[in-house]
Amino acid sequence: MDFFRKYVFRNFGLKVVALIAAVLLWFAVTREPVAEVAISVPVEFHNSPEHLEISTEVIPQVQVRVRGPVREVRDLSASEVHAIIDLEQAKPGERTYDLNPRRIRVPDGIEVVQAVPSQMRLSFDARATRQVEVKPRVIGTFASGYRIEKVQANPNTITIIGPARHVQDVEAAVTDPVDATGVVGSATFVTHAYVADPLVRLADPNPIHVTVTTQKNTPR
Numbered sequence: 246m247d248f249f250r251k252y253v254f255r256n257f258g259l260k261v262v263a264l265i266a267a268v269l270l271w272f273a274v275t276r277e278p279v280a281e282v283a284i285s286v287p288v289e290f291h292n293s294p295e296h297l298e299i300s301t302e303v304i305p306q307v308q309v310r311v312r313g314p315v316r317e318v319r320d321l322s323a324s325e326v327h328a329i330i331d332l333e334q335a336k337p338g339e340r341t342y343d344l345n346p347r348r349i350r351v352p353d354g355i356e357v358v359q360a361v362p363s364q365m366r367l368s369f370d371a372r373a374t375r376q377v378e379v380k381p382r383v384i385g386t387f388a389s390g391y392r393i394e395k396v397q398a399n400p401n402t403i404t405i406i407g408p409a410r411h412v413q414d415v416e417a418a419v420t421d422p423v424d425a426t427g428v429v430g431s432a433t434f435v436t437h438a439y440v441a442d443p444l445v446r447l448a449d450p451n452p453i454h455v456t457v458t459t460q461k462n463t464p465r
Contacts, residue, residue, distance in 0.1 A: 280319070281312040281358060286326045288344075288365065292333035300370040300408035300444060307365075309349055310358040317354055326351055328360060330367075341366045370408035374448065378417045379403050379438050381455040385426035393425075394460035398453055403438055407445035415445055425457040432457055 285306045290299070307328040311318065327350040330342045342365050346357035379398040387393070403418050418438040425432065433456045438447060 278315050280315040282318050283308050283310045284323050284326050286323050286328050289327055289329045291329055291331050296372055297335055297369050298372045298408040300368045308361045311355050312358050313355040335369050337369050339368050373409035373412040374406050375412050376402045376404050377415055380417045381420045382422050383425050384422045385424045388429055390462050391459045395458040397456045404448035405445050406448050411442050411444045420453050423455050428457050428459050
């Protein structure tokens, strides 16, 4: 007991204060500094209704500002940050969605400070399908005395899908240029069809076969 009184309990209060001060100093020295960075990520749309299409042409990326320990923030990649908009309640027309920190998913230990833009307005339209004509585009120089007699696409129609108003405005799908230089008689080329509207897609984006037939000009 004399030992404890002399070496342990003597000035016990001061020893406790010194221990606490040492622990706090250790945390202050070893604690990793905090950093803040901005990461650009695409917006993820979840629970999109099957009968609806997003008719907004440009979906901007979101700049997410995050804060956390330097090492974790420095190693953070865009694939680990998810800006999510839930479309379950979407209806035709326009709707504004908030991109507050609760809608941003990041790894544990990272804090979301802000998303820019903090709101996003989207337009929705009913999904529509329609068949349109495939128009071959033929270029090239033909042999002397020959002309194009016939150009045929197979298939000659194709199904398109997209927002109803955009689908209705599409007149035809045009093929990539087919270079028929020097064709005498008939030749078939494999190419692809293209729809200019970026919100309209092909239901079956398989190759298009374009057959070009030339004929010798008949002397008058």
